Amino acid sequence: MRGGNIFFLLVLFWGCSKVSESSTKIIGHGGTGLHIQSAIYHDNSLEAIQYALSLPHCYGVEVDVRMDSEGKLWLFHDEQLNQGTNMDGTIESSSTSALTTAHYQTLKKEALVRLNEETKAVLSEGFCFLDLKAVANTSWDLFRSALLSLQLDTTKTALIVNNWQAFEALKDDFSLYFSVSDWDQMNLSWLENQPRLQGICLRNEEITREEVNFLKSINKKVIVYEMRSPSGIKKALKKNPDYVLTDDLKLTIGMVYP
């Protein structure tokens, strides 16, 4: 009888355990998260990247890359510079010297980050996804040259692209992931015949667990992004993707490694 009780209690405690067996790697979206109230630093700032990579169980960060009018690369998410910085216009229309003086309009006034050797050294502390942001007249050959000049370590860096021109221009030199807006947009037969494509990047609400499993069955990795609330993060983790790009890094780490 006593043995039965002990067994029951053991089963109960096992069931109550919050320890997760998730194999999903946690990536900070734009550093520690995008548009999140609890973030200490602005997304895509060097401080946010350093902070994210210093947290336990953070596998890496995702940053957004844009090219200025002189072919230099910058980490910035939005299309317009007036959305959060002290400048007007766009990265694509601004000169390198003008962008060097730009900073975010936050309490800490973090500087806009240029993707150079110094930034590369910080990013190499973890895995890094470079989300390439394009405008209508983006020259992918120029983008490719700028990225090649950085001599990125392809075992610790992958690119996320969202159009075919970018994919064709970069597929021979980099590890690539394709970002699609919804599942129906994907051509599954094309996907299966692209050995250079590492995986797919989709919004959390646009993909199911079955679709994640299907992509894994054809040897494609899955990145799920856009999650801020505890329930959203929980749903994403249940799908068991290869990576989650979380907007609340500390919360996600706390949920996976309680």
Add this chain to the structure above:
Amino acid sequence: MTGIRIVVRRVLGFCACLMVFSSHGQSPTCRPFVSYAFALQKMDYMHQLAVGCQKEHWIFELQQGLGQRNASAGNWFTQTGVNLAWTKGGGWISAGPWFRYSAGRLGRPFAYTYHRIEAGGMLIFQCTRQRKNPLDMLCYGGVGKAYESRGKGNIIGFLDYSFNIGLRYAWR
């Protein structure tokens, strides 16, 4: 870390001096009280128990809290604080500024300590008109600066804020 210790020591010293000088000439009666407050700090929530005493206008309080980060889905943390307030009023309501230093520790896997220095405003509503042992409702909020300390030389400061609502039982 040493920098934070120096700041904490100076702040506590300043508060002690302020209390001693401002108590001069006041009634020597000190009313002890216990209180409970539910606190929201940035994205965290916390249950907080406190003991303290009120001497005419001044309130001194030791607080011990236990909470969870990110609205119930995150890690546990404990927080200990010293709260100093000055209130003035009559009848059923009194109000005034407060100042608090608190330190806490966030649970695993982060396992780091943090320090908070905060100032704000406080409202005390007397819920019962009982003269001997009144039950008061507290409502206070403030803004300040928090410091995360994750090892030697790794200290990060950021803006923090809190809102607290609770009950206080005071003896006369």
